[in-house]
Amino acid sequence: MDLALLRTFVTVHRAGSFTRAAALLGLSQPAVTSQIRTLERQLGRPLFLRQARGVTPTTMGDELAHKAAPHLDALVEITEEGLHEDSSDRTLHLAGPPEFTAGRALPALTSLTGDDGHGFALRASFGNAEEVLEGLAAGHHDLAITTARPRGALLTATPLCDEEHVLVAAPRWAARIGPGKLRRKGAVTVENLPVVEVHESLPLVSRYWAAVFDSRPSASGAVIVPDLRAVLACVTTGAGLAVLPRYLCADALDRGDVVALLDPAVPPLRTYFLVVRTGTLAMPHIARAHEWLRRAAIDWA
Numbered sequence: 001m002d003l004a005l006l007r008t009f010v011t012v013h014r015a016g017s018f019t020r021a022a023a024l025l026g027l028s029q030p031a032v033t034s035q036i037r038t039l040e041r042q043l044g045r046p047l048f049l050r051q052a053r054g055v056t057p058t059t060m061g062d063e064l065a066h067k068a069a070p071h072l073d074a075l076v077e078i079t080e081e082g083l084h085e086d087s088s089d090r091t092l093h094l095a096g097p098p099e100f101t102a103g104r105a106l107p108a109l110t111s112l113t114g115d116d117g118h119g120f121a122l123r124a125s126f127g128n129a130e131e132v133l134e135g136l137a138a139g140h141h142d143l144a145i146t147t148a149r150p151r152g153a154l155l156t157a158t159p160l161c162d163e164e165h166v167l168v169a170a171p172r173w174a175a176r177i178g179p180g181k182l183r184r185k186g187a188v189t190v191e192n193l194p195v196v197e198v199h200e201s202l203p204l205v206s207r208y209w210a211a212v213f214d215s216r217p218s219a220s221g222a223v224i225v226p227d228l229r230a231v232l233a234c235v236t237t238g239a240g241l242a243v244l245p246r247y248l249c250a251d252a253l254d255r256g257d258v259v260a261l262l263d264p265a266v267p268p269l270r271t272y273f274l275v276v277r278t279g280t281l282a283m284p285h286i287a288r289a290h291e292w293l294r295r296a297a298i299d300w301a
Contacts, residue, residue, distance in 0.1 A: 003075075006068050008035040009047065013065040014154040014278050015137070017054035024139045024277070065153075069279065076282040090285040091121040095135055096145030098126035099228040099248060100163075100272065105145055108296035109289055120285045136275060142286050144275040145293075156281075157273040158290070161297040165208055165268040167261045168249055169193075169241040174259040194222030194240030196231050204243040211268040232258070245270075247300065 012021040012032065022029045040047050047061035057065065096105060106124060113119045127135065129148035136144040137154055149157045169177070173193070195205055200221055209217045222240045225231060232249055235242045236257045252258045274290055281287045 003072070005035050005039045005042075007072055008032055009039055009061075010065055010069045010072055010279070012036060012048065012055065013057055013061060013069075014152075015054075016056075016152055016154065020054075020137065020154070073279045073282045076279065090283075091123055092285055092289050093140065093142045094122065094124045094144070094289070095127060095132045095141040096124075097128065097132075097147070099245075101126060101145060103248065104296070104300060105293060108293055112289060112292060120289075133275065136277060139277070142276070142280065142283075143289055146273055146275055147270055149273055150275055153278060155275050156278045157275045158294070160272040160274045160293065161300050162269040162271050163245040163247060165204065165243050165270065166246050166249060166253075167208060167212075167241060167243050168235055168253070168258040169261055170235060170238040171256065171259050172238055173241060174261060177261065193219065195219050196223045196225070196234045196240045196242040197221045198224070198226050198228060198231060200224055207270075208243040208268050211266075212262065212264050243268075 008021065008025060008027070011025055012018060015021040015024060018029050018032050018036070022032045025032065036047065043060070043064075045060045046058050047064065048055040048057055092109075094101065094105065094109070101124060106122075109122060113122050125135070125141070129146040132141070132144045132146050133148065133150050133155065135141050137150075145160065146157075177193070195202060195217075197203070197205060202217065202219065202221060205217050205219070209215055223231075223234045225234065228244060228248055231242050232244055232252060234240070235244075236252060241261065246253075249258055253260060274293060276286060276290065281290060
């Protein structure tokens with residue numbers, strides 16, 4: 001059996017779409033369709049059910065993918081190790097949220113870009129979870145960091161670390177609220193306070209209120225800016241309260257620029273995931289960056 005046909009088949013199985021598989025393989029969609037039909041004729045069984053949006057594997061298709069994919073990934077790993085023992089000619093394309101990627105991931109990975117014969121070039125781009133995962137699935141990125149766990153077989157997610165969320169405000173707002181009022185009144189109190197957030201829907205504040213007060217905040221954003229670093233800057237100047245990751249506001253808390261308004265017994269957490277296209281960890285430069293970030297995350301806890 002032609003290995004090229006199997007490689008195309010496994011890519012379609014993981015992508016769930018001839019169109020997406022064609023983009024990942026650098027082939028035209030008719031070429032991918034032709035290869036799948038050839039493989040189906042050789043096996044005498046259909047491998048996919050065509051649907052309005054993409055394809056669904058048949059039982060035979062699932063069985064073949066389960067048997068063939070690990071061996072194809074192993075062949076890719078052998079080939080990559082042989083051709084790229086010196087990984088300095090490889091480029092890692094990383095994507096993730098701007099604050100976490102800039103503040104944690106990139107500083108951890110820059111040590112892998114050296115000239116020791118095992119380094120690689122690094123290119124980073126920023127985006128929200130949906131944008132990052134779409135770009136990864138389309139082959140624009142090699143490694144993604146996201147707070148959303150992807151579905152389907154095309155992408156594989158590994159938990160990276162948890163971040164604690166903290167409700168903060170400038171000292172003058174903390175003094176105005178008074179100790180304990182938020183804990184007693186919860187969503188009622190926030191109605192009279194300005195909120196700084198990354199989106200009009202108040203995603204971080206809403207998640208915090210649901211976890212801590214089991215309610216929804218009745219408030220509107222005083223300042224909306226799509227970058228948590230800018231949110232912190234606005235809170236520091238007294239623009240209002242905000243919910244921020246502790247790692248991002250830890251220094252400001254230590255300096256007294258902002259104050260934690262609550263200290264819940266169980267602080268709200270959000271999980272970050274490392275995401276790759278299934279099978280690409282066979283590539284040494286992606287595997288090395290993936291492992292390096294996992295090790296670095298131990299110190300981020």
